[in-house]
Amino acid sequence: MQRFIVLDTETTGLSPDNGDRIIELGCVELVGRKPTGNNLHLYFNPERDSHEDALRVHGLTTQFLSDKPKFAEKARDILAYLQGAQLIIHNAPFDMGFLEKEFSLLGLPPLKTAVAGVTDSLALAKELFPGKRNSLDALCDRLGVDNSGRTLHGALLDAQLLADVYIYMTRGQHALLGDDGQSGSAHDSPAQRIDLRQYQLPVLPASAQELAAHEETLAAIDKASGGKTVWRSAQS
Incomplete structure (x- = not known):
């Protein structure tokens, strides 16, 4: 059965090429379209301050992050956790750009070679709701996902909300396909396959x-x- 990881990051700013770093990683595991509880949540010491605009978004101060591990200390654990999974990320190029930069700085293989693939939920939302606002908050409001606890951005909270949003956005596909996203096989039981x-x-x-x-x-x-x-x- 396909393993999905809904992933989100918080960063010191907008540009990994200009020295911005990941300060928080949140991952929610889905198997059979259901959360398993096998999540990953890490804070990192980026050894630099966050830009003022970024700090207003996530609220993670330099003081709070000062005693957290550096990304390098957790990189191989992260790769092991994500290995073989299909990633689901809202605005995937942003988060993947930061992750690939972090792994590159450590001389590790690109993340894209370790995972099954990457699904950009923002691109999916734009296909489903053209001409509409498709931020995570807007999608939560549209799809009835409770985001009342989201006063600041947080990687794990946002990944949990995105997991619910993704399940809602793909529920029509789920009705036509099996839990693992594959078409029915000859071994499906009569209760699973109904002749309409x-x-x-x-x-x-x-x-x-x-x-x-x-x-x-x-x-x-x-x-x-x-x-x-x-x-x-x-x-x-």
Whole structure:
């Protein structure tokens, strides 16, 4: 069964190439689309101060981090934990850029060679909700995930919220596929595989409100594409 790790980091700033470092790592393990409790949460001493803007976001002071281990002390444990997993990260290029920089500074192989792959949940959200705000807070509000405890950004809390958001965003896929994301096999039990041909399924027409919401979404997609959507030209 596929092992997923929902991952988030907090950093001293925005640019690993300019010396910014990871100060917090939070990971939530999902197996069969369910949290296992086998999570990873670490703080790091970056040996530098956070930028003021970053400090306002995460609240992790230099004093608080001063007695925490350096990333180098935990790097191999992190690689062992993430080995073979499919990573789920919101705005993945940002976090992966920092992680790859940290491993590179230590002369370790790139993280991407140790994991099965990386899913960018922000890219997924933009496909599902084009033209909408798709920050983690916005997705929590849209999908009914309780984020009332998120007064500051925290890597583990954000990973836990993102795990719930990801499960909600992919629940349609889950209904069509097995828990591990693979199509059903010949060994599936009758309770798992139901032949819908025996049922006369009703056809439910969309309501006026649903049609209006659909048209609003189409208009947002058309606007985002600069008026280049195929269906608009086909209708004209």
